[in-house]
Amino acid sequence: ILRGSVARPHLKPYMASLQLDGQHICGGFLIAEQWVLSAAHCTEETDGKLFQVLLGAHSLTEPEPHKRLYQVRAQFPHPGSNIHNNKDDLLLLQLEEKAELNADVRVLPFQREDRDVAADTVCEVAGWGTIDHSGTRPDKLHQVERPVISRDVCNHRTRHDGTITRNMMCTDSRRKDTCKGDSGGPLVCGGVAEGVVTAGSRVCGNYKKPAIYTRIAPYADWIDSVMASADG
Numbered sequence: 001i002l003r004g005s006v007a008r009p010h011l012k013p014y015m016a017s018l019q020l021d022g023q024h025i026c027g028g029f030l031i032a033e034q035w036v037l038s039a040a041h042c043t044e045e046t047d048g049k050l051f052q053v054l055l056g057a058h059s060l061t062e063p064e065p066h067k068r069l070y071q072v073r074a075q076f077p078h079p080g081s082n083i084h085n086n087k088d089d090l091l092l093l094q095l096e097e098k099a100e101l102n103a104d105v106r107v108l109p110f111q112r113e114d115r116d117v118a119a120d121t122v123c124e125v126a127g128w129g130t131i132d133h134s135g136t137r138p139d140k141l142h143q144v145e146r147p148v149i150s151r152d153v154c155n156h157r158t159r160h161d162g163t164i165t166r167n168m169m170c171t172d173s174r175r176k177d178t179c180k181g182d183s184g185g186p187l188v189c190g191g192v193a194e195g196v197v198t199a200g201s202r203v204c205g206n207y208k209k210p211a212i213y214t215r216i217a218p219y220a221d222w223i224d225s226v227m228a229s230a231d232g
């Protein structure tokens with residue numbers, strides 16, 4: 001997160017850190033006791049290894065009362081996701097067991113009504129992604145508020161030039177923005193997850209490249225079907 005602030009500890013109890021060998025790779029969030037939602041692109045450099053999921057954390061390194069690292073039983077990238085574009089950039093992770101819910105570990109509801117969030121709505125995004133252009137990685141969770149911009153503005157030829165589909169949404173990226181390692185985290189508007197951070201052009205903090213999110217509502221049926229099929 002560029003030019004945000006350190007989050008209030010454990011006030012985003014749905015946040016997950018997707019890790020490989022103890023290193024934070026991507027964000028994610030708890031959508032059910034045994035399920036985390038993130039971005040499919042996060043699996044690009046994992047060469048088949050499964051993530052471990054850290055829940056209940058504020059600091060990535062310090063001991064905290066409800067911090068716990070969960071093994072992943074299975075990972076389900078959306079079938080339409082691919083390395084060439086941002087389409088269907090969603091990843092469902094089934095935890096090895098149900099997460100123990102408490103004050104620091106909570107499920108975040110996601111939007112099921114497929115209707116665009118109005119432009120200028122101020123939403124919040126959090127993550128352990130880089131906090132400056134030299135790629136400094138924070139120990140503590142950071143957050144930033146960002147206004148939604150309309151798909152038409154985001155698709156302008158000087159911005160993302162028509163690549164933003166109905167299944168995506170954008171926020172203004174002037175100065176304050178998402179960045180490397182924030183992918184997979186939720187865009188929260190009015191207490192509900194409306195989108196999932198996708199890297200898109202990977203640029204951070206440049207107003208000409210607004211931040212892109214995969215809208216969740218269009219994928220509610222896919223999410224429900226994967227959870228139902230794997231839960232048995």
Ligand SMILES: NCc1cccc(Nc2n[nH]c3ncnc(Nc4cccc(O)c4)c23)c1
Nearest residue numbers: 133177178179180183198199202203204211
């Ligand atoms: N703001 C959109 C957004 C959301 C999520 C991730 C991203 N960026 C990135 N995702 N993956 C990456 N691998 C390498 N470099 C990256 N961006 C980068 C790194 C250093 C300086 C800088 O200005 C930008 C990214 C960008």
